Amino acid sequence: MTGPLARRYRRLLFAYPRAYRRSRGDELLGALLDAAPPGRTRPTAREAANLIRHGLRARLGRPASRTVVAWAVLTAVISGVFSAAFATRAAWETARPLPRTAEARAMLAEILPGQEFTGIQDAPAMFVIYGQPLSWNAARDLLFGDGGEYARSGIGGGVDAPTPSPQETVELVQHNLRAHGWTVYALTTRDIYTCDAPCDPAGQYTTIAAQRGDTVFTMQVYTPQVPISPHISASFVRATPFAVYPSGLIGGIVGAVVAFLLFGWASRRTEGRHPARAVVKMLLGVTLFFWWVPTLFSVQWMARHYQDEPDPSWPPMWEWLGQPTFSLLFLIGCASALLGLALAALPRRDREPLTTAAV
Template identity: 85%
Template sequence: MTDKLARRYRRLLLAYPRAYRRSRGDELLGALLDAAAPGRTGPTVREAANLIRHGLRAHLGRPASRTVVVWAVLTVVISGVFSAAFATRAGWETARPLPRTAQARAMLAEILPGQDFTGIHDAPALFVIYGQPLSWNSARDLLFGDGGEYDQSGIAGVASAPTLPPQETVELVQHNLRAHGWTVYSLKVRDIYTCTEPCDPGGQYTTIVAQRGDTVFRMDVYSPQVPISTPISAGFVRATPFAVYPFGLTGGILGAVVAFLLFGWASRRTEGRHPARGVVKLLLSVTLFFWWAPTLYAVPWMARHYQDEPNPSWPPMWEWLGQPTFSLLFLIACGSALLGLALAALPRGDREPLSTAAV
């Protein structure tokens, strides 16, 4: 039992730096074994948490600090999720091109035969902002309030003269979708308000969503009471490609590891009499605030939005982080982080100068 307990303690001691384990590992292990109750075969939860916490403090060069682990965890987590978001955007590049105009018309003819759709054009890119591919000309929109317009593109059309009443249209579309191998999701029926709520609804519209392979179909059918010139709109987008998930996982892990290493390096560099110690701490606070604040705002908002949308695919990961809506804050935080790392690289003031003989 003692050997088994010792092995488990040794695994927890891996949280400490190697030099610390070599110099004091046996001493610490002996103290833990002496304090353990007879018959124990494993560390308690409290012991495990304390060993990991103190080991991380030692890794970060601040064994006496009570908050350094908290700062490190906040930095590593947010860096990991941002890295994962960037990686998922790269994963989206593996998606097939969107259907062309002729293919979209053919699919619409299968889904709702006899209905004429207009306004169908080839999509310029997989993701667009104000209908155009992302470019340097879009920088002002991204940075100053319109980043939310950056969204997944699709190919869509509208019908201004329905051939069937709304309810019959919905039933026929569902029947034809299933007949052609589409998976049809639950209908969503929403009220349309023409004034600020609370007020009487001005009509309703029904949303039909279906998926076949990597293609997602959506149609909105409006009731006659709704004052709209195009009572039916329909379109196709690509579902989330499988590569997004391994890309995101790999990017998140790599980003978290790099963030931990950089945080540890900066923490050890600024421990003691460092000329920029206070400024580096301030810059870290600024960085974490501008990274975490949009995320904490966006996550509950996106959760509510996703619940209301009959969408078989999750929204892109960067939207859950408030990006690119708050991209300006993200860039300010990145600049703050880089400046903090640069200041941490300054020479420390508590090092002994080289002697004349050594020179």
């Protein structure tokens, strides 16, 4: 009972609730040791998986259920990633303010001298929706289809006059960026189409991306035949601050643990003859549907989009979860989860009623 195999079995038994370990832990450990062949010093992978699975079932109050662990894991994972997204948004507040107009003009003069960039204005905030900082006035846009307009802000401008030689412009910009200490990434070239049906491209544009410190620079250079103005556009944005990564990790772990504990509490509360047992299970399904389906769709869409248009700075985490584009669905899931927890708090029918002693 004190050898290395016994110690490792005891660690796995921590998956069971404390009360279960106190009442039956030694009995279960003895059975495991009796079944182990001589000379074994470690539990097999199958034994470890079975102990953890059955321990979580018991901890969730449903030792006979075959699916409760899967539901708990789905709830914990999706809650963890949403908590991580909220934590990363808070960590973005540590980013330096965007360059002001004068600084942006000076950097553009170094990158592409001899060109007059127009439309340069100070950014009102780090993140904007339709060019304005987020406010309660934008709630309708966020909830009803326009949440995708909430994005990182930047500062930049364009050159209205067509450039006669886009290739020379691209080469000059790359040379000047490297000369001023920028890290230049691989070029991407895309066709421009002006019709819905399959047709010949009207021209092309080339995207130049570079980074220096916490500043990310992008420039699009269009061929002269493209019916667009300006034919050169450039912008500066802030790279993801370092604080985003530890904040996302810590926020995700905390959110997953809290969700798992709440799930376990609700599962134990609704075990047996609970008046809202069926409703709570239905609300759990509603919550997971409105949280998981948009997330899975968004992750696939963002992966394809990022592959087609690589960016030196990854999109914020909440965009990978479809937020705030699907914020209305997320809020419906939150309301369903809160209602389920409230109903789980109702007293169970199998409890003995309290009696008042006669005086």
